[in-house]
Amino acid sequence: GAGVSQSPSNKVTEKGKDVELRCDPISGHTALYWYRQSLGQGLEFLIYFQGNSAPDKSGLPSDRFSAERTGGSVSTLTIQRTQQEDSAVYLCASSLITGMNTEAFFGQGTRLTVV
Amino acid sequence: AQSVTQLGSHVSVSEGALVLLRCNYSSSVPPYLFWYVQYPNQGLQLLLKYTSAATLVKGINGFEAEFKKSETSFHLTKPSAHMSDAAEYFCAVSANNDMRFGAGTRLTVKP
Numbered sequence: 001g002a003g004v005s006q007s008p009s010n011k012v013t014e015k016g017k018d019v020e021l022r023c024d025p026i027s028g029h030t031a032l033y034w035y036r037q038s039l040g041q042g043l044e045f046l047i048y049f050q051g052n053s054a055p056d057k058s059g060l061p062s063d064r065f066s067a068e069r070t071g072g073s074v075s076t077l078t079i080q081r082t083q084q085e086d087s088a089v090y091l092c093a094s095s096l097i098t099g100m101n102t103e104a105f106f107g108q109g110t111r112l113t114v115v
Numbered sequence: 116a117q118s119v120t121q122l123g124s125h126v127s128v129s130e131g132a133l134v135l136l137r138c139n140y141s142s143s144v145p146p147y148l149f150w151y152v153q154y155p156n157q158g159l160q161l162l163l164k165y166t167s168a169a170t171l172v173k174g175i176n177g178f179e180a181e182f183k184k185s186e187t188s189f190h191l192t193k194p195s196a197h198m199s200d201a202a203e204y205f206c207a208v209s210a211n212n213d214m215r216f217g218a219g220t221r222l223t224v225k226p
Contacts, residue, residue, distance in 0.1 A: 109158065
């Protein structure tokens with residue numbers, strides 16, 4: 001596609017339910033990032049995928065959070081047993097790692113509300 | 116991993132005044148540095164980037180940033196603030212094919 005696509009754009013879920021957030025990166029981009037942006041807060045790094053390397057999961061806040069990237073393309077972020085503090089905008093970004101071209105392109109995000 | 120520190124989560128300036136948003140980075144290898152901007156209710160977009168070609172980088176909307184290796188800084192400036200500059204600004208560092216962002220600075224422009 002022309003840009004990074006995230007779905008759904010909005011998600012309201014009940015506390016304790018599981019949710020899946022999807023990210024379609026720009027075709028050919030080998031690097032994919034997930035970030036979380038809480039109300040009035042900055043960008044919180046969650047996880048980073050680069051090619052076939054093991055992902056950097058150091059930013060995942062708890063074991064309720066997991067992510068996978070199938071076939072080096074689409075990524076899914078899963079939050080199990082959601083809590084109200086999980087409410088935030090979840091942003092996905094991708095980049096093409098070639099020399100100086102390391103600019104990250106962001107999707108519009110998924111706004112998650114846990115009620 | 117590399118990291119970024121943005122000094123000041125909120126900066127307020129008057130219209131026409133100098134804008135200075137501070138960013139310091141940490142990296143074990145020569146980094147690439149970026150500033151992104153997020154206008155209200157919009158996604159993040161690239162403002163400018165440093166890729167070692169020139170230490171003073173000019174971006175969109177009159178913004179520029181200077182890479183200072185000795186100070187490990189990449190501060191963002193604009194000589195004269197405009198009301199439309201009100202937004203959240205994020206500094207980012209990329210090294211070893213891994214990009215990390217600062218916590219962001221919210222810029223408010225007063226009339």
